[in-house]
Amino acid sequence: MLARRPRERGIVIRRLTPRRVALDAWVVDWTKARRAFVTVWVLLGIAGAMDHTIAENLFGRRFDLLLPHLEYGYVMFNKNPHDPTVYDYAGADGERHPLSELVNTPAIGYPDARLAVNVLLQADYLKEVCYRATRGSGARYTFLIDHYDMDVDARRPAQSITMSCDAHGLVAK
Numbered sequence: 001m002l003a004r005r006p007r008e009r010g011i012v013i014r015r016l017t018p019r020r021v022a023l024d025a026w027v028v029d030w031t032k033a034r035r036a037f038v039t040v041w042v043l044l045g046i047a048g049a050m051d052h053t054i055a056e057n058l059f060g061r062r063f064d065l066l067l068p069h070l071e072y073g074y075v076m077f078n079k080n081p082h083d084p085t086v087y088d089y090a091g092a093d094g095e096r097h098p099l100s101e102l103v104n105t106p107a108i109g110y111p112d113a114r115l116a117v118n119v120l121l122q123a124d125y126l127k128e129v130c131y132r133a134t135r136g137s138g139a140r141y142t143f144l145i146d147h148y149d150m151d152v153d154a155r156r157p158a159q160s161i162t163m164s165c166d167a168h169g170l171v172a173k
Contacts, residue, residue: 051063083149083158085119086157087100087126087143089102089144091139091141099129100112105118126170130170134165138167143163146161
């Protein structure tokens with residue numbers, strides 16, 4: 001009768017044996033070891049990413065982390081783009097705004113990058129943005145496309161393109 005009551009409440013009473021105590025201790029130790037391994041692996045991955053992007057600028061050299069997956073710089077951000085393109089528009093107020101504000105695609109945290117990728121992959125994407133922004137209204141926009149060359153001058157665009165966007169379409173000025 002006593003053995004049934006705890007089982008009904010979801011509690012299972014087990015008889016402790018030396019083997020069961022050793023097995024439970026091994027499971028706890030294995031869980032801790034697995035957590036430690038994952039933590040160290042993630043930290044070394046971050047250290048490798050920093051080694052290939054920031055360490056050379058801060059310390060003047062790179063560090064050998066002795067890990068095969070980080071040895072040759074196979075990390076996400078090991079090369080930064082040297083020729084980014086910035087897409088802006090000027091509306092009726094004349095101020096520059098990111099062109100991604102005219103796009104209704106959900107991109108939390110990265111709308112400018114998503115717009116740049118879409119322009120790169122779809123040749124008529126700027127025309128589509130213009131069409132959707134001016135559809136049903138008489139609004140006029142000026143699309144401003146600035147192409148920077150980071151090796152030459154990072155503060156001034158190497159090339160600027162101005163395009164007019166209205167109900168008739170997108171036309172280069």
